[in-house]
Amino acid sequence: MKTKEEVVMKTERTAKMYEELVALCAQAGEIGSLMGAIGWDQYVMMPQGAKAVEVRSRENSALSALHHELVTSPRIGELLQHIDVATLSGAEAAQVYEIQEVYKRVVGVPTELVAQITKLATEAEMVWRKARSSNDFALFQPYLEQLVAFKREEARCIDPSSKPYEVLLQGYEPGMTLDKLDKIFAGVRSVCVPLIQEIANRPKPDVSILCKEVPMELQVAYNKMLAVLLGYDFENGRLDTSTHPMTCGYGRVTNRYTSGWLSALLGTAHEVGHGNYEHNLPLEHYGTPLGTYRSLGVHESQSLLMERHIAKSYAFWQGNFRYLQAMYSPALNGVTTEQFYQMVNLVEPELIRVEADELTYTMHIVLRYEIENALMDGSLAVKDLPRVWNRKMKDLLGVVPPNDTLGCLQDIHWTDGSFGYFPTYTLGAVGAAQLFAGAKAQLPTLERDLTHGDLSSLNNWLKDNVHQHGCRYSSDELYRLATGNELTVEPYLAYLKEKFTNLYKL
């Protein structure tokens, strides 16, 4: 047994090491955060001339090299080895655990392999662009084969005892397993496929009004107002225009106005959900796990909650459509709230994922999940991808791409080997439904508040139950504390069934 002095000394030693570890981690995190701000600059502000691009690319290389040194610092490894977690508080122990998980991943992969993947990814993206525009999958095939091989090797380096795809998935969604994911997707499949088939036989709402033009200035003005209404903090954040909507760096969200006024509006809601999460992370832990978003799935749950459960809800538009209608006049003249709600929620199987509606979107993810999983466990060869893709499209959505450009060549994700990323979209949708149901149960006036355009109680609830925790809890624990249950697909399925049964009078 240890003497009291020994215990005190050990605690003090650990306290010191903990402080050093967190400081190292925060420095790396702050540089990472700066890389986000610089990325935003690149997409939104930076002139795209060759000289400006070259200067930035040199600046980025210099900073990436420094960042890599920070995150792989052997000192982090030493500290992790010697810290006595038993003497730490719960939050501190969580901090150390998360730092360790990330550290294991970054130091596990040989620098040589990282460099090979980076190099291949740059080439693969260029080849993919060519393959996509010329509908030539064979051109891309060898690159994808090599990417699959490299990523399997990467996964093996990180954890040789787990399935490669699960290891990669956990890079985006820590703690997620293929078993859990299989259950979620099985549930989604069982509910969505029949729903989509039934809806296909129902009359569609007239959506010609969505193509009406609304002057840009009005759209920008309305979207800013909408962002404020959804709780976006313009004191500490911006909303700009870029080619693709995104959230990048602290307080930087963007949107686009090139896909019509409805898409712009939904994009704003989506990115504001991401932005609010970032703004409400605890600043005192900025750059460290306790001050960082829990996972990509949880991040997406925040954006999809705003997009789907607010900006696609009847409750919200019931009270707020008339303002939109007034501002966008005459484009929306004569449209009723009910008609608008139907347009916003049109279900129509599409070939392209990013153009899909709420209900069919998840089918695109099921397809990609099944394919990624099979590519990684070797049960699907890359050369068979187009055939399998098209067959699955038929099964899931009843439509078949006429070519690979509109099929398996449509996404950029695989060109840099981001296998395991796609499922986080669905985890976000599932999480959003569960959180929204949880909030509704705990906030009796929520529906009425939404109708009045008052999101303060919802946003406070999200801040208290999700945002402020950073990585303090695992995803499952986070959902359990907020809603009483681990992440489960049931609320999502119930939500989809109720919404679309009513909408299409099934």
Added chain:
Amino acid sequence: MKTKEEVVMKTERTAKMYEELVALCAQAGEIGSLMGAIGWDQYVMMPQGAKAVEVRSRENSALSALHHELVTSPRIGELLQHIDVATLSGAEAAQVYEIQEVYKRVVGVPTELVAQITKLATEAEMVWRKARSSNDFALFQPYLEQLVAFKREEARCIDPSSKPYEVLLQGYEPGMTLDKLDKIFAGVRSVCVPLIQEIANRPKPDVSILCKEVPMELQVAYNKMLAVLLGYDFENGRLDTSTHPMTCGYGRVTNRYTSGWLSALLGTAHEVGHGNYEHNLPLEHYGTPLGTYRSLGVHESQSLLMERHIAKSYAFWQGNFRYLQAMYSPALNGVTTEQFYQMVNLVEPELIRVEADELTYTMHIVLRYEIENALMDGSLAVKDLPRVWNRKMKDLLGVVPPNDTLGCLQDIHWTDGSFGYFPTYTLGAVGAAQLFAGAKAQLPTLERDLTHGDLSSLNNWLKDNVHQHGCRYSSDELYRLATGNELTVEPYLAYLKEKFTNLYKL
């Protein structure tokens, strides 16, 4: 005598070390360049809420720490010690010399002293703001005394054998001596003081038109067009609006529209001069001395050339005023080019430096130069600053500040100890006149080209003779190669005499 093999080996060893040195220096320079882009973001784009400010301040601390490690890397010292400069080309030797000069300065000052100055500067700036707004010099006095003491100590650490003020000055203007500067300022004093006195007795042009309002959109449009006309590369650069006009980061210049349309226009010309210099630095040396501006004085010569020798010239407006008049109609209706030229060049002694015209501006710098110099050599005590300031204002400009807010408390420069910075404004004015005279002598059609709004020959000349050289040559050598002479005050004095004698019919 060395054998041929020994010589070859030594050359090869040096070549390797040179390559490593330049790579280290470039990495630090690229991070420095990124700090410029981030600074731009902070002033122009970043929301100013408390949380956004705190995140950025943490990001900045993390990056500054890394940057400091890079520029003080002991490896740079080792390489500098072992490189055999005799085996290098002229450009390479210049590169090594410049790296050494900067390195000596950064490693010469103890980290402790740097930290003390940084801490004091932060406090001093806050106290200065309070002292300025409450006209209370006594409040600021002890801070300024401590800053003077620290900066004298800093200078002593860098070079104990030189005068402290000269050492500090050379941080902004390498190679400049107090002897040379004394000669320049004596010349300026002898010409400007009588000119200003003579002009005081002449009738002033009516400048009421300068207060007319021009819609913001028209101003932004005209200033963009003017920037293009002056050669600004919008493919690789931006022109934005900020509280103060500035150039910060690669291809980022800003302007303001809050001080009237004429001030905005001159501000654009000024910043475009800076921006063009940055855009024309040789990109292959980016981040290293060969790819960096020569000195603050040379940088300012580029901005003042555009502002004074173009945007305040008769030749330029002779051909281009009519376009401005048409765009800003009706504000400038009925104004002749001659009248406009007179307004642009109004001479009127002011209390505030930043509001001063071309002729009186230099008097503000003479005053600050003499005071800084005396503070640093101990011949002036900080407590006597207000008295000496006011006496010099009377001697130089014939006006006396009614209080210290409008007198010795007006500038921010001393609050962070930037002693030696002010003279670079005058070095820029002197350099601009010399370069413009040189260009005129070598480009016979220059005046006509300006009238036609064609600056291509001038800009090519500046690129070839100044911009592309980076720090390849010392300032004096740079001026000598471009104009046949070291930097000399004569062309500047001749220019002022001719211009203002004609303007005011003296």
